[in-house]
Amino acid sequence: MKENKILTGRGGKYEPLDVKGYEADGGFAGLKGALAIGPESVIEEIKRSGLSGRGGAGFPTGAKWEMAAREKQEPKYFICNAEEGELGTFKDKVLLDGDPWLVLEGILIASYAIGAGQSYIYINGEYEETVKLWEKLVVEARKAKLPGDGISGSKSSVDLQVIKGKGLYITGEECALISSLETRRATGQLKPPYPTQRGLFGRPTVVNNVETIANIPVILSMGAEEYRKLGTAKEPGTRLFCLSGDVKKNGVYELETGSGTLRELIEEFGGGTKSGRGVKAVQPGGGTSAFLSGRSVDCKLSDEAIRQAGSGLGTAGVIVYEEGKSAVGIVKGLLDFYGRESCGRCAPCRIGVVRMKEIIERLFHGKGTTEDLEHLREIGKACVSVSTCGMGQAFPLPVLSALELFPEDFEAVIAQAPA
Ligand SMILES: Cc1cc2nc3c(=O)[nH]c(=O)nc-3n(C[C@H](O)[C@H](O)[C@H](O)COP(=O)(O)O)c2cc1C
Ligand code: SF4
Structure with missing residues (x-):
């Protein structure tokens, strides 16, 4: 089983604040393509790619954008959800720190596609260094005339604001996040209405996870047709699997969906269990996902296969528990x-x-x-x-x-x- 680093491959290749380094490595091809084809075609391309949300619920991204774009009310907002509070989940930080311009490019494309003039990135307050990096990044981005009046010299405008989150698990839930941004008490809400209908300040709002957003420039630069060749037909693309718990080596591994099994992930990337004993149980989708028993570790790494086995891929936070634990x-x-x-x-x-x-x-x-x-x-x-x-x-x-x-x-x- 091999990694396919379409999202994480650039990590560390440029200094985080060096916009030119990002551009020299192929950065902004997606944004340029988006500005050339227009918002509606961007949404169509994302729909064709089959991209689904990586924040846990797996909602189709293109369909969500279309819902917000069709709303008549103005202004519209885009929020990048970088709260990352789920147990066993630490993939978004890899992107935020390792290739921040990729995420920023994705935010600009998403905002442009849905017609949002204001966007936010809501970062977990415990990621203090990441918050500081992003505050500096936005300053650099403004100097490069990215967010602000006229993205990349176009007629469209998007402003981006960095928000330091509260470090609470519930503020990752989109309605609670929106309440927190409005400086109200962060609570879950009954849906509908969905944020795409009535979100931030009562206006149409799209909330997307960091990993979802990192896929956007990649899809637009490689094309939806090529993107669909990665992963399985129902779940195209890669997932950032966060491996933790009783394994010798924790880490984030970018694998095409369905390309291997939980057992291969644990043995080949995690080096097997800490004690060398067998696997008793796995939570494949973060701390709120149902356990699979050690007998199910030959299950493929796709949401479909993991659901058939009795759990769900959720955030792809794979937590391993070895035999001998109660x-x-x-x-x-x-x-x-x-x-x-x-x-x-x-x-x-x-x-x-x-x-x-x-x-x-x-x-x-x-x-x-x-x-x-x-x-x-x-x-x-x-x-x-x-x-x-x-x-x-x-x-x-x-x-x-x-x-x-x-x-x-x-x-x-x-x-x-x-x-
Ligand atoms: C309790 C709870 C916590 C959540 N935490 C996060 C989080 O930290 N990051 C995230 O992206 N989504 C989180 N979600 C999911 C969001 O509500 C929302 O579905 C997601 O941000 C949408 O983005 P996506 O479509 O790109 O996945 C959480 C959901 C719940 C119920
Ligand atoms: S809204 Fe209800 S279910 Fe959601 S966190 Fe609050 S108390 Fe729990």
């Missing part, structure tokens, strides 16, 4: 995190996450009962089906899948409990 301890670690991150807007998630955390802690400390397992299932399923946003709908998935895949781990801690 599912109860793993799930406790996850709920320690998500238990602090609910925004509190809706009762199922606000109360459910705390109750599930309490039960898991009881089990972990050898004080749980068989009824606790049933309560975990009931609360988890209720949160998944009636929570307002993706946080409440997803955080129970690892717990529910652990109960299904590793019941013996839960039974073992109950057996230790005093009668």
Whole structure:
């Protein structure tokens, strides 16, 4: 299995603030192409490429842009989501630091395509150095007459502002991010209306993930037809797989979708498990994705294959757990995190996450009962089906899948409990 670095290949080839270095390496070909064909054709090309969002939900990018472009209301906004708060996910930072002009070029093209005069990049507040780099980058970009009046000498105008995020998990969710940008309390919202209809300051807004945006200049310079030759027919392109957990070597690896298996990723790129023992479980799509058991590691690296196996590719944050670990301890670690991150807007998630955390802690400390397992299932399923946003709908998935895949781990801690 080999990497195909269409997004990460330029990383480190130029000094981050050196716009000329980027241009000399083929940069801005996508932007020039976009300005030459016009906004509608750009959207058509992105639709033809089959690009889908890399922020977790996998929504088709071209269709999202078209929805915003068709809205009559003005002004429109574009937001690049660089919050990157999901557990096991650290790919966007590689692009933001390693090839920032690629991301900036993508933002300008996206804003141009949907007709947004103002764009924002909302960067995780814990990425302090990245925020500083981007603040300087925008100054350099203005000097080069990129954002501002007349992108690259054209008649279109786009301004770009860097926003230092709050470093909260929920501010990665698009509606919460928008509320945060409006200086309101960051909470999930019921949809519709979608941000493309009523987003920032009530206006049509597109929110896209950093990796999604990095694909844009690449698609426009290579052409949608060539791009579609990469990856699988249903999921064209590459994914930045973030490998972490019990592997010898953590890292971000850019692979065409479907080009190999989870096992190959873990063994060839991760050097196998830390202890050399087998793989007990994998979360293939970040900390809120359902577990796959070690028996499923021959699954192909595509969302379709991973869904058939019982989980989802989500953010492609692949977290590996080796044999010998108890599912109860793993799930406790996850709920320690998500238990602090609910925004509190809706009762199922606000109360459910705390109750599930309490039960898991009881089990972990050898004080749980068989009824606790049933309560975990009931609360988890209720949160998944009636929570307002993706946080409440997803955080129970690892717990529910652990109960299904590793019941013996839960039974073992109950057996230790005093009668
Ligand atoms: C709780 C929660 C956290 C999220 N965090 C992020 C994030 O950090 N970065 C991101 O791009 N998308 C995140 N998303 C997804 C966004 O809501 C949105 O779908 C995405 O930014 C759209 O971009 P895309 O279409 O390019 O994937 C999160 C969703 C939820 C429910
Ligand atoms: S599901 Fe959780 S994070 Fe989302 S709106 Fe409800 S309380 Fe907030």
